[in-house]
Amino acid sequence: MTDNDNGSRTKRLKRHFGGAVSGDQFWPRPEIVDNLVNTIKDGESVSLFGLRRIGKSSAMAEAARIISQGKDANKYTIVEIDAQDYNALDKLLTEILVAVPSDSNLFTSLKKRLIGNRMFPEAVKKGLELILNMGGSDADFSKSLPNYWGPVCAEIIKAIEESGTQLILMIDEFPYMCKNLLAKEGGRDFVDNLLATFRNWRQGPVTMVMSGSIGMQFLIREHQLEFLHFNDCFAVDIPPLASRAEAKAMLDALVQSTEVDNWLEETSETLLDEVTVYYPSFLQHAFSRLKAANVRSRPQIEEHFAEHIRPAWDSTFFDQFDIRLKVYDEVLRDLSRAVFAQMADDKHVLRDDLAAAITTTQQEQLTEALKILKEDGFLSRRAARDGSESWRFCSPLVETWWQQRQSKKVKK
Secondary structure, eight states, rough: SSEEEEEESOOOOOOSSSSOOOGGGSOOOOOHHHHHHHHTTTOOOOOEOOTSSSSHHHHHHHHHHHHHHTGGGGEEEEEEEOTTTOOOOHHHHHHHHHHOTTTTTHHHHHHHHHOOOOOOHHHHHHHHHHHHHSSOOOHHHHHHHHHHHHHHHHHHHHHHHTTOOOEEEEEHHHHHHHHHHSSSTTTHHHHHHHHHHHHHHTTTTTTEEEEEEEOHHHHHHHOOOOOOGGOEEEEOOOOOOOOOHHHHHHHHHHHHHOEEEEEEOOHHHHHHHHHOOHHHHHHHHHHHHHHTTTOOOOOOOOHHHIIIIIIHHIIIIHHHHHHHHSSOOOOHHHHHHHHHHHHHHTOEEEEHHHHHTOOHHHHHHHHHHHHHHHHSSSSEEEEEEOOOOEEEESSSSHHHHHHHHHHHHHOO
């Protein structure tokens, strides 16, 4: 257990849908958050990749809250960044430096190392001074930083070491930032330098948590990035709630904390029947919609799901799989579909059986493809003691999507 008893099941839960949550808006998930907190405190970096709206950002936020409120909170400096729209290194560096508390030892060390450093040209020195004193930089700094990225980051590491703190850097949608950088002229070099720098940071006094609704493995393949720069992070998955009983407990907590009229036991049970997979965001959304529409009886709920809730989920959740497949190159896309075709009835499929069901050419790329499909939230992997491995859809959500798409294909 962590310092905060994240494992206790609260009887009340604030209603919220959209955006990361923590504290009294976060349904306790100790099997995920305790793992995150303990891994981070041990100095290991973490990657959290997978589908949108499954709770990655919330798990990060809750882990940050627990660490910041723990008995040993003074050992850590936590920096949380949403990098989805970042397309320049100076934006990233600015957000990191600005997020450091101005009354901390780390901030003092950073000012000492960065402001007036004779190794840097005037534009870089001025930009760093503006960031640390005013919270922003200028265009000259943005142009000059890529050429001095390495030396600046080396000084930042020295400052962290001098401060005696462990920097915990949490970057949400990190792959999207890399994708944005890759779209710029010279983007491949930018990203390779960034990945190399961050790996050096992780080998020192920095622990990173990087999340994304797209993974890094596909970007590494597509742009021929150096994969060794990103193979040292411990991957944490975000599964749905483990049982119907846990989903019912969460729903009861929502009902207890919300002014809702005529909510019946039948209402809760029918909602749970209609939800295909027990991600907290699904339960939050379904509860909010039924409450707002004043829908309570089983026939009304079944109709409301068919007319309103499932179509919304189709565009919110299922379309992300279609979009992801379209991004893949033709070889990877065809191989992915061949792999999906072997998955059935929520069972694990041996890798050898997958290999036997595809072409010889596809077999040569199977290992890389499986890594990408796992990181992008399509598949999960199980490894046996004898060295064999098996694969399955990572959640009923993916299986339902694939079955629907195949059904539409047959009807055409």
